[in-house]
Amino acid sequence: MPTPASPSASASSSHRRASSDLMVRIGSADSEIKLRALRELKNQIIGNRTKKLFFLKLGAVPAVSCALAEAQAQAQADLLVQSAAALGSFACGFDAGVRAVLDSGAFSNLIALLSFPDDKVVDAGARSLRMIYQSKLAPKYDFLQEKNMEFLLSLLNSENETVTGLGASIIIHSCETVVEQKALCHAGVLKKLTSLLEGSPSQKDASLESLATIIKKNPEAASKFVSESRRALSSVIDLSKDRNPRTRLLACMCLIVIRNTSPYYLQEIGIKTKLVYLLLELLDDPGQVGEEASFAFSSLLAQKEDLQKLAFEANAIDKLHNHLQKHLLQPRRYQGILLALAELCSKLESCRSRFFYLEVLNLVADALTHEVADVRTAACICLRSVSRSIKSLSAGCFMKEMIVIPLVRLLHDPSTSVQVAALGAVSNIVVDFTTAKSTFLQCGGLKLLVQLSKSMDPILRLNALWGLRNLMFLADKTCKKGIFFELTAPSLSSLICDPEPSVQEQALALVRNLVDGCLDSIEYVFAEDGIILDAIGRQLQSTSKAEIGIQGMYVLSNIASGNEFHKEAVMHQLLLHVNNGTQAFILKFLQSNDSQLRTATIWTIINLTFPSSPGASSRVVKLRNAGIVSQIKTMVNDPCVDVKLRVRTALGQFMTIGDGST
Amino acid sequence: MSLFWIVIRQLAEIEAMATSKKVITKEEWEKKLKDVKIRKEDMNKLVMNFLVTEGYVDAAEKFRLESGTEPDIDLATITDRMAVKKAVQSGNVEDAIEKVNDLNPEILDTNPQLFFHLQQQRLIELIRNGKVEEALEFAQEELAPRGEENQSFLEELEKTVALLAFEDVSNCPVGELLDISQRLKTASEVNAAILTSQSHEKDPKLPSLLKMLIWAQNQLDEKAAYPRINDLSTAKLEDPAV
Structure with a gap:
């Protein structure tokens, strides 16, 4: 056997020579030579990504585009077909190619081919345009212009299947807003698409996908589709039994869109069960259909406990587990299965138990280190979902090196979406009710969380704080100390004043868990001259968001459960703004519409005026002078039972202490 | 008792x-x-469906004239499809690929598995004809990048290249690749893909x-x-x- 090195080296240089010779021939004035060269180029690049890139760099796209324009001027059908096909292949599944074709200005020439008298030319043009419209880079089609809508309708009404397919691709690519959906409905596109459901297999598929695009999240379009023709919905249901798996999948997706959009259609148990079984069966398809089926399955189950239960009864966990065990999973399929498992385990404990029973966790742990970012993200989302199980958290199922080490590593993943998903999983796992939080600390998880809480990206800051907050939940003294020293008082106070309200809320919730429990932990908010407490007071005074008020008031309430010094510090914050003309936040909160905020505020007052504490009576006097006692008196019949109960406790305490000062 | x-x-x-x-x-x-x-028209349609799917173009044409049954596909496309099939069956894979691309450039562009199998068949034919250097160059230039894109293609490629390592290929563990049945397998895969692209079912109804x-x-x-x-x-x- 000869060594491969030497012949291939000379081969690739001869290959390069041949390629540049081909480029010369494409530019030839002899149309016979040009035609053969175009066909040769087309045959080299079809199906071959490497060759597409290679010729792209050689400048083939502008050359072909130029040949197309010339052939158009002279109406040479053969040249038109070959050059359009070559451009279409450059654009097929290859974004750099789409960009090059668009930059070369070929787009309008391709559109012009659609009105050419020769059917083969029309076909070639429509096919290439469809390739372009399958990419996100395609120019957005403006349906709101009248002449554009007319043109689209003319495409959909064409006798040529490729041309109707192009019309559908344009809708799928460019219809995004409700206004666009309405414009399409108004122009009668739904009716046209409904009639295409009876067309050829490719027309059925195109129509199903377009219908889903127009109906998605638009209840008006959904009811128009269903009511316009009695057969419309039943045709889609029939197509879910089609022989072609792709058609079955698209029909399912269309039905899911309709039922997720409108609460009136397809809510019967029969159709729900049917969709679950159909999609589970489609998962077995070895190709793209199988990949996409898992995503459709997720959208069917999303937020719907009844469907998750049906899926559980249909052994969905076992089926997904079987798929996950397969050798050499394609990344897209891998991702889809993990996300489907995540959705399935998002609410029901029965699903999670089955998940643990089958030891799916080990397979998900493997996915955490997959080379493709989307797979890693999906694995994290799945972990987050199963770690909602308090039972398994208590059993310490997640605080194992197999999970924690790769998960912590993902906290500094190059992809932000992986980081965010990993933080989501970490947040749940660190809640851990056993003593195993140390596993997380030992492998450097805390340092990374703190580092991410200072990220420039607000979503990362938010999720990192969420993790820290949960890590702090019921943590022991050493753990709290460790977190606090890593995080430090100054950065905690600046997080409380973060520009993002959601970050502020998490920071306050973190402090709430920090000062929860023993007296010692309350001392943390007094570190460095009490900058944390000051920040809280400032934030409570300025915020208009109830969620922030709630977390902040529970912090104060926890502090107020401490010793006299602690209570006085809270009083100071409460009364700071009473005399400077603005309304004190405590009064604002007591009058809030949010009952949880009212409850949190009353709790603080209760803790401050606990009768056995020495300074209670002087604090009641101060509260009365600030108008707070009289405000509380007006709340004895609060519509919220919880508030009403706490108000009575507070009033009882005021009575015990005595209205002595009056 | x-x-x-x-x-x-x-x-x-x-x-x-x-x-x-x-x-x-x-x-x-x-x-x-x-x-x-049973309606006569239905039987005629079944027969036509069989002739069209299996590619008996002359018979289909005659049957159309004699029975008045219209085929659900342009008969000219059958000739093209059969030419592709025949090219693969006789080992002219490059010719077959060009013909498929003329018929519909989308088929091989959107079906990586089929494209790989055709390229693999091309490699097999080069090895069969003893063109060792050409085979290696082809494997490296055309097939190796596909293997990088897809793990299972890589395994198939390794198996095919292994043919070069044996003196007596007819007796080696991967020898079945050189068998005529491998050509037929590839040919029927192309045939099915073309039929699907023409919105036609890939199997005749009669056997079902x-x-x-x-x-x-x-x-x-x-x-x-x-x-x-x-x-x-x-x-x-x-x-x-x-």
Whole structure:
């Protein structure tokens, strides 16, 4: 056997020579030579990504585009077909190619081919345009212009299947807003698409996908589709039994869109069960259909406990587990299965138990280190979902090196979406009710969380704080100390004043868990001259968001459960703004519409005026002078039972202490 | 003595059960079949569907003229499809690829597995013809990048290249790749892909009908003795076995 090195080296240089010779021939004035060269180029690049890139760099796209324009001027059908096909292949599944074709200005020439008298030319043009419209880079089609809508309708009404397919691709690519959906409905596109459901297999598929695009999240379009023709919905249901798996999948997706959009259609148990079984069966398809089926399955189950239960009864966990065990999973399929498992385990404990029973966790742990970012993200989302199980958290199922080490590593993943998903999983796992939080600390998880809480990206800051907050939940003294020293008082106070309200809320919730429990932990908010407490007071005074008020008031309430010094510090914050003309936040909160905020505020007052504490009576006097006692008196019949109960406790305490000062 | 009688009774019962199957005589059966109406047009369509799918273009054309049955596809496309199939079957894979691309450039651009199998077949043909250097160059230039994109392609590629390592390829573990059946497998994969791209089902309907017939007979066997069709090619009704 000869060594491969030497012949291939000379081969690739001869290959390069041949390629540049081909480029010369494409530019030839002899149309016979040009035609053969175009066909040769087309045959080299079809199906071959490497060759597409290679010729792209050689400048083939502008050359072909130029040949197309010339052939158009002279109406040479053969040249038109070959050059359009070559451009279409450059654009097929290859974004750099789409960009090059668009930059070369070929787009309008391709559109012009659609009105050419020769059917083969029309076909070639429509096919290439469809390739372009399958990419996100395609120019957005403006349906709101009248002449554009007319043109689209003319495409959909064409006798040529490729041309109707192009019309559908344009809708799928460019219809995004409700206004666009309405414009399409108004122009009668739904009716046209409904009639295409009876067309050829490719027309059925195109129509199903377009219908889903127009109906998605638009209840008006959904009811128009269903009511316009009695057969419309039943045709889609029939197509879910089609022989072609792709058609079955698209029909399912269309039905899911309709039922997720409108609460009136397809809510019967029969159709729900049917969709679950159909999609589970489609998962077995070895190709793209199988990949996409898992995503459709997720959208069917999303937020719907009844469907998750049906899926559980249909052994969905076992089926997904079987798929996950397969050798050499394609990344897209891998991702889809993990996300489907995540959705399935998002609410029901029965699903999670089955998940643990089958030891799916080990397979998900493997996915955490997959080379493709989307797979890693999906694995994290799945972990987050199963770690909602308090039972398994208590059993310490997640605080194992197999999970924690790769998960912590993902906290500094190059992809932000992986980081965010990993933080989501970490947040749940660190809640851990056993003593195993140390596993997380030992492998450097805390340092990374703190580092991410200072990220420039607000979503990362938010999720990192969420993790820290949960890590702090019921943590022991050493753990709290460790977190606090890593995080430090100054950065905690600046997080409380973060520009993002959601970050502020998490920071306050973190402090709430920090000062929860023993007296010692309350001392943390007094570190460095009490900058944390000051920040809280400032934030409570300025915020208009109830969620922030709630977390902040529970912090104060926890502090107020401490010793006299602690209570006085809270009083100071409460009364700071009473005399400077603005309304004190405590009064604002007591009058809030949010009952949880009212409850949190009353709790603080209760803790401050606990009768056995020495300074209670002087604090009641101060509260009365600030108008707070009289405000509380007006709340004895609060519509919220919880508030009403706490108000009575507070009033009882005021009575015990005595209205002595009056 | 009593045990003996029990055994005898059981045997009798078993026999009674076996003979309790309903028997349908040939005359009864034929009478029943006579009541089933089948439209001539439907049969013609089935025949046309078979001719078109299997690619008997001349026969289909004649049948169209004689029976007036319109094919559900342009007959010219059958000729093209058959030319592709024939090219693969005779080892002219490059020619086949060009023909597929002329027919519809989308087929190989959107079907990586089929494209890989055609390229693999090309490699096999080069090896068959002893063009070792050319084969290696082709494997490296054309097939290796596909292997990088897809793990299972890489495994198939390794298997194919392994052909070069053996002196006597007919006797090596991967020798079946050189077999004519490999060509036929690839050819039928291309044929199916072209049919699908033409919005046509890739399998003829007639074999499915016959499969259904055999299945229905197997079901019926458990309940009745009737004139069975054992030889599909003659469709002869056998006398019921009692």
